[in-house]
Amino acid sequence: MSKRDTPSPSELVSAAQALDAELLRFEALAGQLQDAPLTSEKHLERASRTLKELADLDDALRVRVGALVQAITGVRTRQQTQADAVNARAQELQRRTEVFKDLLTRYGGLGQSAADLNGRMQQFSALRQQESRTAEEDAQLTAVFNSLQERMAEVADEAATLAGAADADHFSDIARQADSLRQQLLSARNKLGLLHQSLSSKSE
Incomplete structure (x- = not known):
């Protein structure tokens, strides 16, 4: 199967992948901040920038979590719709x-x-x-x-x-x-x- 034939990921998968990517970035920056030396002005400025990035990422993570929750809700709605259709078909079969x-x-x-x-x-x-x-x-x-x-x-x-x-x-x-x-x-x-x-x- 070529890349053109590969189906696009679902909304749920896309939301989960986006959240995971942001979380990995957040963890990496948090690790850098924890390990960064604070012994010079340059170190302090770099740590401040990292802290600002972490704050921005935290906001982004909230957005990603919201998108994932919305995607999960959509999946639940679709599943319930299909379950209702299956139940109706089962009754019709009976x-x-x-x-x-x-x-x-x-x-x-x-x-x-x-x-x-x-x-x-x-x-x-x-x-x-x-x-x-x-x-x-x-x-x-x-x-x-x-x-x-x-x-x-x-x-x-x-x-x-x-x-x-x-x-x-x-x-x-x-x-x-x-x-x-x-x-x-x-x-x-x-x-x-x-x-x-x-x-x-x-x-x-």
């Missing part, structure tokens, strides 16, 4: 997870309903394949057909409602699966109706 679980449970219920319908369709098919049926068996076949048609329409409506809810909550996978199940149910219901009409015509 809410979305609960919504997803609810949609998944409802889809599982639809799957169970579809499986039950499949069993009832097999029962209908078995009754339909009988070559000769009594009037009672014909009535039973009609009752099974009507019940199947009604239940398939109900489950298809439930699938449509679920697809709409999943789409509204932006869970497109569940929305697609529920809509696909709805279409399959309606297609099977239509085929069942046509088959029953065909059988009714033949029986007449």
Whole structure:
């Protein structure tokens, strides 16, 4: 990485580095003052200048400390802002997870309903394949057909409602699966109706 690509130090780092540099200068001058001889006018003048520099540096250190405190406050504010955002996202994640679980449970219920319908369709098919049926068996076949048609329409409506809810909550996978199940149910219901009409015509 070239010097041009090196990112600029943060406000906190810059403030800390500036304070550290001033502190090193202060310590160096303080050491010089402590070790300086005071045995001539020249020595006294030099010590006075050093003392003046130390006083100026002391003021500068206060400014640097203030800048560092301000930078730390800024970091704390940024951290708190990010923490609040993370907390809000965590709550959103929890809410979305609960919504997803609810949609998944409802889809599982639809799957169970579809499986039950499949069993009832097999029962209908078995009754339909009988070559000769009594009037009672014909009535039973009609009752099974009507019940199947009604239940398939109900489950298809439930699938449509679920697809709409999943789409509204932006869970497109569940929305697609529920809509696909709805279409399959309606297609099977239509085929069942046509088959029953065909059988009714033949029986007449």
